Amino acid sequence: MTEPIVRFQDVHKSFGDFDVLKGINLDIKPAEKVAVIGPSGSGKTTIIRMLMTLEEPSSGDIIVDGKNLWKMKKKEKMVKANEKHLREVRGDIGMVFQHFNLFPHMTILENCMTAPIHVKKENKEEVRDRSVKMLERVGLGDKLDSYPNQLSGGQKQRVAMARALVMRPKIMLFDEVTSALDPELVGEVLEVIRDLAKHEDMAMVLVTHEMDFALDIADKVLFLDEGVIAEQGTASEVIEHSENERLQGFLRRFRG
């Protein structure tokens, strides 16, 4: 039994009076591909945003590679993590966003090179080679010097993935990465994710509405409903053998 690379222990999150997550317990193993499905507003995105340190949990612990993400030890007491601690722990996590969030003032290549050079202090030439290779891999080798506003949505999202991958994360988070795309552009993005899932040994967490796709590549599926993990297991366990009526209803709406 390998140690999980990510562990959620009774994680709660509320925004004001609204309890989004009501006690999440979750283990993600290294290289495991996890799909998170569920109705909108069920807190799917909040889970991965807390893991990326974009949202602070109200209570509970998130352990990344054995280290507590949001808390640190200070004089034998656990206190709220500071910026330095967060940076140490989240270094192995990468994320792709629904709205791409590419840096519009940089070329595609610069988008990919900035973080490895400035954050990881890596050699510039080496980073350039790696970035070019990564952009070629996502099919954008001919766009290196273009700016984000010259690209289609699907191309932007592929750049965003390349940008995250150049940092060599051990955990990649995908936040509804096809939701903002025109339908005809969804396929090209899913192809890249499928390729990653097959050939990369990093853990992946996909929050998605692309049900068939998620079930196809995921080792584990989580059905999130009203702030709790209502169902989890392999794709076939969750889809075919679940007794959960809300899950069945949810799936029916998606698969027609």
Place this chain on the structure above:
Amino acid sequence: MFNLEFYSEPKPKLEGVIIMNAIIEIFPQLARGLHVTITVLLASAILAYLMAFIAGLCRLSGNIIIRKFTGFYVEVFRGTSLIVQLFWLYYAIPMLFGIQLGSNWWTGVIAIGLNYGAYLSEVVRGSILSVAQGQSEAATALNMSRFQRMRLVIFPQAVRMMLPEFGNYTIQMLKGTSLVSLIGMTDILYYGDILRSSNLSQAPIVYLLVLVFYFILALPLIWLTRKGEHISKKGVANG
């Protein structure tokens, strides 16, 4: 018929000559003030930009004392008139505290610089805040530090957004420099006033030429502002 034409012809010609003469006479007089107007503008613009970035960033600081203190500076200088500030610095402060702010050139530069710095700091603050939240989140996801997020991602985009407003305020600052004539600086308006008081009938033509001077000085700034608008349209994510 013939007579009428004969007598009516030369009159406008004569007037035109007088005006031309007046312009030729007045123009070099006013031009003596160019040096002061331009140097005051350049120096107060540099001071204003500097104050804008210092105060703009301080107002976004996590430290409440820094935030309140700069807020006080901004509101005082935005909320009171430039000319009164100028008189305060020039007349009141030396009397009350015995501090001399240097020559009247320096006093003018400091008053205009601090005043427009206060306005521009709001432009800096607003631009930084209007860079889309997602940009900062993407930078966090790439594990950038707070400082790196600002330096590499937020600031370069915010500066693009600031350019048109900085251009606008610089044009205003040019016109604001005319106030230094009130503390005895020999700028364009000062020479205009001298000319007018020595020959009242020339007042319209004098002040017309003063306007022309300011307009010519403003032209490059207007052009730069347009340029700035063009640049700011590209390369910014907001929303």
